[in-house]
Every structure is written in structure tokens, then in C-alpha cells.
Amino acid sequence: MPEGPGEGTAGSSAKRTTKKANSHDFVEGDCYAPAPENTDHVSLKRSYDLFIGGKWVRAPKKFETINPATEEVIAEVGEAGPKMVNRAVGAARDAYEKTWSKMPGRERGKYLYRLARLIQERSREFAVVETMDGGKPIRESRDIDLPLVAAHFFYYAGWADKLEYAFPGRKARPLGVAGQIIPWNFPLLMAAWKLAPALAAGNTVVLKPAETTPLTALLLAELIEEADFPPGVVNVITGAGRTGQNLVQHEGIDKVAFTGSTAVGKLIQKTLAGTGKRFTLELGGKAANIIFDDAPINQAVEGIVNGIFFNQGHVCCAGSRLFVQEGLVDTVLRKLKRRMESLVLGDPLDKNTDIGAINSPEQLTRIQGLVDSGREQGAKCWQSSQKIPGKGNWFKPTIFTDCAQSHRIVQEEVFGPVLAVQSFRTPEEALEKANNTPYGLSGGVWTDKGSKIFKITSQLRAGVLWANTFNKFDPSSPFGGYKESGMGREGGLHGLGAYVQLSGR
């Protein structure tokens, strides 16, 4: 082999010295040469206002949004106080009563189709901004988030003129104004999940993106403007928890849709009790990924990786608890660790990056705290050996073995790249442990035997179940949880049902 490391002596050629210095040699180098996504085509403003009633309204206060990988300020956005919330809800009410609910479904559908096409046209740009603002790898925002965003709008655009047939024997009418609060893990995708069914059914919307990731929602507002939606049909107000609280409490809204933490979800439920407002909550999770000894092992290992390390584990349906049939534990762990070592951690804008930045310093602290508790409570911690960049928020892919059901890392949602591994001997034991959690959002089963898939999944108490795969999404498939993972479903016909009131014909 030519040019091994450490061969560059004083007399060696200049070429060899460079090779040693930047170490991107395919075989001997630490990593591939940088392959950053082009950002020239992205034009962001320094400052963004609130999108209310089809106009950009200046908020008195502003706050900064920061790139979690570089700690640089990307832009500043408005902080909507009670007045602005009131104005947005008023604009939505106006639009609901005067135009949107009166418009024939096929016309609403045209707007949604137009929006979906505009998103496709500008998906590269949106993907870059999503990655800059949130820290997720460009590969994911480009190949997963953005295609799904467009797909959701296309899917619900199709329902807009078919409401008459969606719920046989009953008439579907819109609810009114929906207040929608979305999280920072899939900023644009969650906006699409919320907006598309609401708009298709004839509701108008006030959308509040998460404070750490407001940019793509604001870009989406620009697209909504470009698509010539009637003013006030979609309003985007940025701000922190307080803004969301004002929105939830506002008397002028008919429905609250929230995706986020279970703690905030409970708070919203309390606030809404007795008000008659409808709500759907999509909250935390602690999904069990169960590997039986007849599973396709190499693909299962890949599924474990996709389950927990996708989007740095910032996924409510992440497969954060792994259950492996006892005889396979050593094999699975050996293969899993090897696979974890091949993950590329670093610049989210690099096309080869698998693990991007943790979304915020607060989240990093929370992950670190739970990992510390795991160590203290006696679980064995293993982390892969990637180098952490000097700046930004990062966390290495982490697994815990020797976990007990009572450990906090098994009980609580980490929302980071941290996996708790346990073993089981019989299917009964796997089911008992898997269901022994306050959550119930998702789960996965790995076995080559079709009958076992049905037997196990029919007894797992979780809203979304995958067999021999994990973290797969489709607009036509409903998504939502049991128990503390929330109530109501998003996606599919179920998701449409959450935005209509049904009555006899």
C-alpha cells in the first residue's frame, strides 16, 4: 500500500506531507474530504416579522435564532405578545368566516396543490435552512423531511374536494380557527402535518413554531404569500412558551393541536378543560424495539441505528429502548457498536454527516443529565469514538447495557442519541417490559416470522408499530400515541377527522 501514515520523513515529497496533514486519504484518513452542501442559493433576511392577516407585522420585541452547530446567529425573529396573538386569531377568524370555510373544497385543494409544488421547487433551499436552524444532517432534511412535507400537502390537497366521501353517511364541517404549536425536531414537517389537514377541511390557522427553529415556518409563510392564499388563512407567529400559552388560552380558537413534551401537553389539557375547545396532543415516547432471535440481524442493527440515531434521537417515536432476545445480545451489541463507529458526526451541512448537532444547549444539558443518572444508577455506558467539533452542541451516539426497568434512562424520554439495551427470554417477557412504560407512541418488532409479527404487535400498546423497519412515515398513515404519548391522530383519514365536526346529513 502506498502512503501509510507516519511514513512522511524529512526527505519525502511535498505531496506526501500534505496527504498526511489533512488526512482525507480514502483508506488511511480519519474521514472523507468535506462535502458541504452549497448554500449560495439561500437568501435569508437578517430580521423576520410576524405573518398576520397576509401581512408582515413588526413585533415590538425580537429574539435571535442560532445555528446549533456553529453557535452563530442566523437571524432575528419577532416575539409575539398577547396583542399579536389576539391580532392573529382575529385575522384567522375573519378569513374563516369570510372566505376559507365558504370556498368550495376543490378551490381550497388548488391552493394546497400549488403550495405543495412550490415547496418541491424550493426544497433544496428549505432543506439547507432547516439544517442550519435545527442542526439536523442535510441528508435527512433533503431526503426525508422535505419530500414528506410536500407529500403531506399533496395528500391532503386531494381530500379537500372529497370531504363529502371521507366520512360516509355523515357531513363534515370545519371546526373554525386552529391554534397549532409545533416542536423543534422536525420544524417544517410538523408544520405540514398540522397545516395540511386543517386547511383541507376548511379551517384557518394560527401556527406557532418552536423558538429555536422558527425559520422554515417563516419561509413557508412567504410561500403561502406567493401561492396567493387569502389573507389570514395561515398566520405564523413566533415566540417562546409564553406565546404558545397565550394562543392556547385565547377564546377565539376552536381547536388546539400541539406536538411537544408530555409536561406541556398536560398543562394544555388542564388549560383547555371545560372550555369546549377540541385538541390533539402528540407528546413524548419511549419506544420499544424488539429483536427476536429469528430476526434478519444485520438489517435489525441498521433498524436500531435508524430508530435511535435518526435526527440525533430528537424523535418522539425514537426506538430508545432496545430489547434483544438473550442468545443474540452479544452478536447484536458487537454489530451495533461497529455500526455506530462508522457513523459520521459533524457539520450538519456536510452531505456525509449522519449525526448532526443537538438542537440547543438546554437539550444538551438534559441529555447529559440523564446519561449521568444512567451511570450513577449502575447501567453500563458505551459511546462511539467520533471526535466532537470544538464549537456547537454535540453528543456522541451512546448505548447503555445492564439496564433495569427502574432506571431513569429506561423510564424517561431522553430525546437524544441514547439507547437503553435490555434482554428478554420469552415473547411474554418482551411484551411485559415493552408495555411497562407510561408512554405508548411507537414500537418495532424484528422477526422473519410473519405470524409472530402479528401476534406481538397486536399486544403492544403503542399507536405506531413497525415490523422489520423503523421510523418510516407516510402521509396516508395515521400517527399518534396511547397513554402519556398523547391523544388524537395525525396523518391519513384519521388526521383529517381531527379537523372536522361530523353530523348527520
Next chain:
Amino acid sequence: MSTPPIFPDLRILSTIDQVGVEERAQRFQARSIKKESKLSALKLAITMLDVTTLEGKDSPGKVRQMCAKAMRPLPEDPSIGPASAVCVYPRLVRVAKEAVGESGVKVASVATAFPSGQSRMKERLSEIRYAVGAGADEIDMVISRGKLLHGEFRGIFDEVVRCKEACGEAHLKVILETGELQTYDTVRVASEIAMAAGADFIKTSTGKVQPAATLPVTLVMLEAIQDFHDRTGRMVGMKPAGGIGNAKLALQYLVMVKETLGKAWLTKEKFRFGASSLTNDLLMQIRKQQTGRYQSADYFSKD
């Protein structure tokens, strides 16, 4: 190997999920290999080539030309290459051996009634002995796919063991002809049998059946190699062959090897490309990386 090969316990093999393997293979295609990484990978790929001609119309002249190209792929740049080996029919081994001389380029010969394997064992073994006697350093054998699909796993094992014996010092590559095996599970079983029987390399295809090498089927075989290594400590080599027509695809294969088996397999001792038309595209891409411009195909010799 000192101990006689033992028929493997096939019950311990994991099944393969087709969708999962194909999805994983796609991930490797999404890797973006640039600049220095790309140039070093392209140069590496040249050294892993089994430059091949396997046609009825092959002549001594054609083989000599091919050998010249394998020894010095880019006449103006001696740092490129040489290729690993030239791969020919048994009748042309002597010509090839003479042509490559002491250059370090190996001579590989297909044998055992290539490409179908439809002949008596006696003739298939004597073909190996003939090729080795003529100077072949490596033998690319085919297995009896009919037997394998019929479930005669022991028969395949014995076949490979006897071919390995017949090879003597020559290295043995076992061609599974994955295009005829069709399912990944069958490929996995065939890989295991071939490795346990003493194969130095396992190889996807003859190039005479479509589909030949694909990324997913190669991934299945790489993972079989890894499992075998974990269990026995023996490093078996991998050779995808047929259908790898351009540099971009070749690099995707290398990325796959790097990210599954690791750098220990990124040598010509453990990984080869069986290809007849890949060389010039690799050379063109190397030139492009070095100069920033593409050169006309007329600046690369067609041998």
C-alpha cells in the same frame, strides 16, 4: 489451512430482509466522495482491478494488449496502477503469464466449465490443473447452481473443497452467480458454504448472466464475510464482477467495503473488481481530479 474444512452449521445463519438490505445499499450511494478522498479512492480502485476478457473471440494479441494496459494503465504516469490481475480463459493463461512476466500483475483463469459449471467433476478439476500448470496464480471457479437450488448444500461444499485442493498454491475465487440464485438468503447460504470450504475470495458473477454484481448483493456477501471472520478469524476476500462500468459506481463499492468491513479489506489482497470496461473511466476521473478538466476518450488507450 492445516485442518480439513468442516461443513458449516447453516442453522446459525441469520435471514436477510430484502427491503432492509436494499435500503442500506442505497445509503452508501448517498455518500459524497470529493477531492483527496476521491483521488486516493480512484487510484486504489485501479490497483484492485481484475482486468478481464472472457470471450470466444479472444486472441493472444488481445490478451497481450490487455496485459500491457494492466501493468501500466496510464503510460505517462507510472504512479497509477498496476492492476491486480488479468483474468482470461485457461487456453490463454500461458500467453498472459509471459506478458505480465515479473511485473507483479497476477494471472487469473476461469475454470470448472465456466460459466455454467455443467460438466463432470473430473473435467472441471482437470481444467483447474491445466490452468495452474500453465501458470495461473488465481482460479475463478463456478459452483453448480442447479445443485445449490436443489438444496444439495453438501454437494456444493465438496465441490469447492476439491477445487481448492486442485488449485494447490493458486488462490481460489468462488463464483456464486448471484443472478441465478435470485434470493439474498440463498446468496448468504452459498457464501457461507464457499468460505467454509476454503474459498480465498467469494465472487458475485461470471458476467454472463444478468443481473451481475449489484450493491445490495455485494453487501450481503460482505456481511457474510464479516460474520465468518468474527467466528473463525479468517479474512475472506470479495470480488464483485460484471456491471461495474463506471468510476462512480466503483467508488460506491469501496465506500461500502470501508464502512462495513473496514480498511483491512481495502487492499487488492482482499478486494477486487472484475471488470472489462471500468479501467478507462477510472483513469479519466483520475485525470479530471488532477487537472480539473475532462479529457477526450481518445486520450486513453482502448486495449
